[in-house]
Amino acid sequence: MRASRVRRALAVAVAAGAMVLSVTAASGSAARSMPTASRLPAVRADTLAARYAADHDVIVRSERAARRMGDTSRADHLAGLAASGRQFLSFDPRDDGLAVEVLGDLAHADRVVVLVPGSDTTLDTFDEIGTRYASVAGGARTLRAEMHRLAPDTKTAVVAWLGYHAPRTLSRDVVTTARATAGGSQLRLLMGQLKKVNAAAPVTLMCHSYGTVVCGSAVQPPASPAAPLDRLAGIVAVGSPGMGLRSASDIAVRVPVWAGRGADDWIAGVPHTSVHVPGATIGFGTDPVSRGFGARTFDAGSGGHSDYFKPGGLALHNLALISLGHGEAVSHG
Structure with a gap:
């Protein structure tokens, strides 16, 4: 049994080690x-x-x-x-830096979206990581533009949130929950801040890749009251290696949980399991697009791991509909 658990842990580590192609070098002494x-x-x-x-x-x-x-x-x-x-x-x-950018008028928005990115996101890749729309800032811009196209009279704000130290792809951190646990605490703080700025606007968490693990940590039942989450309108996981949850029912508040994966996203090949070893948890549990997880699945199109916010794509269209609260119009995979 012990040997089997070790083999499973190594399989998770090897597969997840390929998570997102690294396009940035470590930042310098400056x-x-x-x-x-x-x-x-x-x-x-x-x-x-x-x-x-x-x-x-x-x-x-x-x-x-x-x-x-x-x-x-x-x-x-x-x-x-x-x-x-x-x-x-x-x-x-x-x-590597931290940055939280706001697109739109946060205080007067009708709808707010927080985009939570995955591994290899730093100040050097904040605006571009392979393509502009694959970055946290670029994805926030294409999402807000699509929301405006679909609902021009709705006031929207999108937050590009690099509020945690994202792991590097080729690192041990990318297969463990440690960075996500720390990031989840920071994301909950942001939710509290958003409530102080605009208590009326519903907030959607839009989570990509390792960012879905961060979101999963943020919405697990805490020891303290879940007040910062009371304006949460929904959670969206795309390209997820797992959210660190057994199922959607594990979250602290009852809101729609959506999950989608592009047909060409290699993340499908990552073992969706979780192994506890001394001092760490390796892997992130149930696949959010699986029937057993209990999320609402949507059609994310034919794209790959970095294509969810590609302009003109089916994934972006459905993500914008979810962000606007129009889940009934989303096409299902």
Whole structure:
């Protein structure tokens, strides 16, 4: 039995080690010596402008610091983040970085979506990871554009959330739940902040790849009350290796749970199992698109692991419908 468990753990590790093609190198010494913002005001509707301005200032100063230290790659990426009109609710340029970008008027939105990305997401891949739409910021933009196309009179806000330290594909962390557990705590904090900014808007968690494990951690029954989740309208898992849950019924609140996988997504070949070893859990449990998980499955089209937010795709169309609360119009796989 013990040998069998070890073999299963190794199988999960080997398969999941191929999760998302890594397109970025480790950030350089500049990332470890960056300026940080002075203490920001608490997140409320009336402090958003101040936070956006303060974080823009940090991004600009970080870009200059990176150029002084010769890290031109990081500096170029930071220059993109500093572009006029971009709004960052929080930002930390150190190491791989953290960034939470808001698209739209968060305080007055009718619907809010939080996009939670998977492995290899850093400041250097925030805007592009192979393609623009595969990145957390690019996917947030294509999703919001599709929502506007389908419902032009609905005020929407999409949050591109790099609020946790995503694992690298070729690392031990990518097959364990440790980063997801830490990220889940941060995601719950964000949900509480969103409630303070806009208490009326329903919030949908849109989770991709390892980000689905983060979302699963965030919505498990906590020791404390689940108040930050009371505006949660739904959870969507795409390209998931498992959410760290046995079934959709394990979440702390009763909301629709959706799952989809593109026909050409290699994640289907990852062993959807979970093995507990000393000091870690390897693998992420039940496949969310399986009948036993109990999610509402939708047609994610013929694309691959990085194609869910591709403009014009069936997956993006269905994701936008779910985000707008029009689940009845979603096509099913």
